[in-house]
Amino acid sequence: MKYFSKVRNIMTLVNTNKPQNIARISGLLYLLLIPLGIFGILYVPNILVVPGDTVATIAKINDNNMLFRLSIVNALIAQLVNIFLVLTLYKLLKPVNRNYAVLMVIFSLLAVPIAMLNELNYCAILILTKTELLAGNGSEQYIVLIQLFLDLHESGVIIAQIFWGLWLLPMGRLIIDSGFLPKTIGLMMVIAGLGYIVDVFNWLVFPELKFGFSEFTFIGEIVLPLWLLIKGVNLQHWRRSNPT
Numbered sequence: 001m002k003y004f005s006k007v008r009n010i011m012t013l014v015n016t017n018k019p020q021n022i023a024r025i026s027g028l029l030y031l032l033l034i035p036l037g038i039f040g041i042l043y044v045p046n047i048l049v050v051p052g053d054t055v056a057t058i059a060k061i062n063d064n065n066m067l068f069r070l071s072i073v074n075a076l077i078a079q080l081v082n083i084f085l086v087l088t089l090y091k092l093l094k095p096v097n098r099n100y101a102v103l104m105v106i107f108s109l110l111a112v113p114i115a116m117l118n119e120l121n122y123c124a125i126l127i128l129t130k131t132e133l134l135a136g137n138g139s140e141q142y143i144v145l146i147q148l149f150l151d152l153h154e155s156g157v158i159i160a161q162i163f164w165g166l167w168l169l170p171m172g173r174l175i176i177d178s179g180f181l182p183k184t185i186g187l188m189m190v191i192a193g194l195g196y197i198v199d200v201f202n203w204l205v206f207p208e209l210k211f212g213f214s215e216f217t218f219i220g221e222i223v224l225p226l227w228l229l230i231k232g233v234n235l236q237h238w239r240r241s242n243p244t
Helices: 002-015 019-048 054-063 065-093 098-135 140-166 168-178 183-205 220-230 235-241
Strands: none
Touching: 019 054, 019 065, 019 220, 019 235, 054 065, 054 098, 054 140, 065 098, 065 168, 098 140, 098 168, 140 168, 140 183, 168 183, 168 220, 183 220
16 A cells, blocks of 8 residues: 555656656656666677677577566666656646647657567567577577577667657757757757667668767757756746646
8 A cells, every 4th residue: 555655646746737846757767768778778789799790699698698688678667767758748848839749749659669569579589599598409590580680679779769869859849949948958959869860861871881970969868857857947937838
């Protein structure tokens, strides 16, 4: 009963019209995505994937099976956090322009099923490695299949990245127009979104180009949650845009 009481208290906090509560919850959720993203997108692949050597990659996955499984759990948790994040941001930014706020929610939520279903590729690798270990051999077909699922997972991340970029564009516009958050942060979010989208374009059209623009344009995604968590919003301007 105590657990449900705590959950109810949290939901009550989110559902209030107190913008500072909403802002700080949004900031906390956004900051939570940073370690989740670093672990799943940077740390795990760097530890387990050996570029150009599928056999060595398979060996690392077998030796670090729990880490591989945790990367799947991590990805699913990140998407659940994304759902709650966009809903709190919608509540915060809706008074500025409801149409842009709805567009932000749509783009963000479209990425969720793509990213979640993409983890089936890693699940397939787990099944294949377990089956092959029991069989006691490493056929060429098995190696090809493992590489196929690794490539499909990478492609799935890129496809989801389209929407990870798109949702930042209406969000940035909302922040710029809001008056209760700095316009500079809104511009930074637009730049971050464009960085993701350009990276997808480069991956599709210039696959040999290994330069990632988003590695240099993401700074707004750190500044915004810190601002929301520490400073919150300008209450006078927020109430002016949300008189109800």
